Amino acid sequence: MICDVCHKNEAVIFQPHSGRSLCKDCFFNDVKERVRKEAEKQGILNSRKVLLAVSGGKDSLVLVDAISSFISASRIVAFNIVEGIGGYNRAEQAEKLRKYMETLGVQLVSTSFKSEVGYTLDEMVRSSEVKGMNVSPCTFCGGFRRKLINNAGILYGTDLVATGHNLDDEVQTIMINLIRGDLSRLIRLGDVPIKVSGKFVTRVKPLRKIYEWETTMYAYLKGYSFQEVECPHIVNKPTLRAKVRDLIYSLEEERPGSLLKILEQFDEISQKIRSNASFTELPRCEICGDPTSYGRRICKNCELLIRSGLFSREYQKYLPMS
Numbered sequence: 056m057i058c059d060v061c062h063k064n065e066a067v068i069f070q071p072h073s074g075r076s077l078c079k080d081c082f083f084n085d086v087k088e089r090v091r092k093e094a095e096k097q098g099i100l101n102s103r104k105v106l107l108a109v110s111g112g113k114d115s116l117v118l119v120d121a122i123s124s125f126i127s128a129s130r131i132v133a134f135n136i137v138e139g140i141g142g143y144n145r146a147e148q149a150e151k152l153r154k155y156m157e158t159l160g161v162q163l164v165s166t167s168f169k170s171e172v173g174y175t176l177d178e179m180v181r182s183s184e185v186k187g188m189n190v191s192p193c194t195f196c197g198g199f200r201r202k203l204i205n206n207a208g209i210l211y212g213t214d215l216v217a218t219g220h221n222l223d224d225e226v227q228t229i230m231i232n233l234i235r236g237d238l239s240r241l242i243r244l245g246d247v248p249i250k251v252s253g254k255f256v257t258r259v260k261p262l263r264k265i266y267e268w269e270t271t272m273y274a275y276l277k278g279y280s281f282q283e284v285e286c287p288h289i290v291n292k293p294t295l296r297a298k299v300r301d302l303i304y305s306l307e308e309e310r311p312g313s314l315l316k317i318l319e320q321f322d323e324i325s326q327k328i329r330s331n332a333s334f335t336e337l338p339r340c341e342i343c344g345d346p347t348s349y350g351r352r353i354c355k356n357c358e359l360l361i362r363s364g365l366f367s368r369e370y371q372k373y374l375p376m377s
């Protein structure tokens with residue numbers, strides 16, 4: 056079959072949401088152009104410097120490839136975190152990542168939970184289990200990852216921090232916040248970033264309109280060597296996110312293009328809600344100084360460390376009543 060765009064090359068991809076068959080080059084161009092449009096809305100094109108959070112997974116490789124194709128490598132800092140999860144995101148992966156960034160001329164900075172927080176993710180999870188806490192490893196992982204990425208954005212003086220969240224991730228997040236009724240988080244999502252704290256470097260997601268299957272195919276067709284194993288924690292403990300993921304996959308299979316439509320509709324609604332909302336500065340955690348949710352004295356990360364017994368007992372007094 057011939058490509059529906061260039062009408063020259065053999066098509067290798069069928070895009071259910073557009074109904075088109077595309078050759079390799081037209082597929083790469085299509086993805087990059089959609090990323091460029093989002094990046095423009097999110098202020099990346101005009102930023103002085105942007106930090107790209109890279110895990111070594113397919114999404115992060117596509118993120119760096121796409122962004123470095125329209126802004127100069129000197130305006131990019133790639134940032135990698137080794138969480139300390141047995142059998143996952145190992146040191147060899149970080150080394151592969153470093154070599155790949157070198158070929159793009161992008162500076163790569165690496166750090167780990169162990170060196171920044173004092174514990175690997177596995178150590179935090181074990182301690183929480185010993186204390187009988189029923190907290191998903193992803194809650195620890197996501198919270199500390201956000202903290203480290205933000206700190207790195209401040210340290211390297213970037214205007215923005217970008218993550219490789221794709222369309223599937225974004226729609227899952229919207230659904231989860233809807234299910235939990237978390238309106239304050241919900242309206243922070245949207246195609247134009249908002250700033251809720253002077254201590255937060257604005258977070259953007261340039262891949263938010265790219266399907267996960269597209270980042271997988273992009274990485275595969277580019278021949279990237281990326282981490283394909285799934286994190287053992289998501290395998291061991293299916294979270295609400297994993298359940299929502301299964302649900303939206305079946306929806307997309309039945310009605311191709313549904314996820315894009317959900318996100319586009321959501322962006323419109325979010326714009327309307329935002330235009331009537333006022334955002335006040337978030338309070339600061341009394342222990343680490345990071346922004347925390349309204350009505351809280353300490354941040355969720357500090358609370359998790361206290362509850363897991365990994366912070367000195369003197370901090371117990373800060374625990375919210377439960």
Ligand code: SF4
Nearest residue numbers: 192193196286288289
């Ligand atoms: Fe972290 Fe959860 Fe992702 Fe594993 S699945 S890397 S624990 S967020």
Ligand code: ZN
Nearest residue numbers: 058061078081
């Ligand atoms: Zn083509």
Ligand code: ZN
Nearest residue numbers: 340343354357
């Ligand atoms: Zn804190």
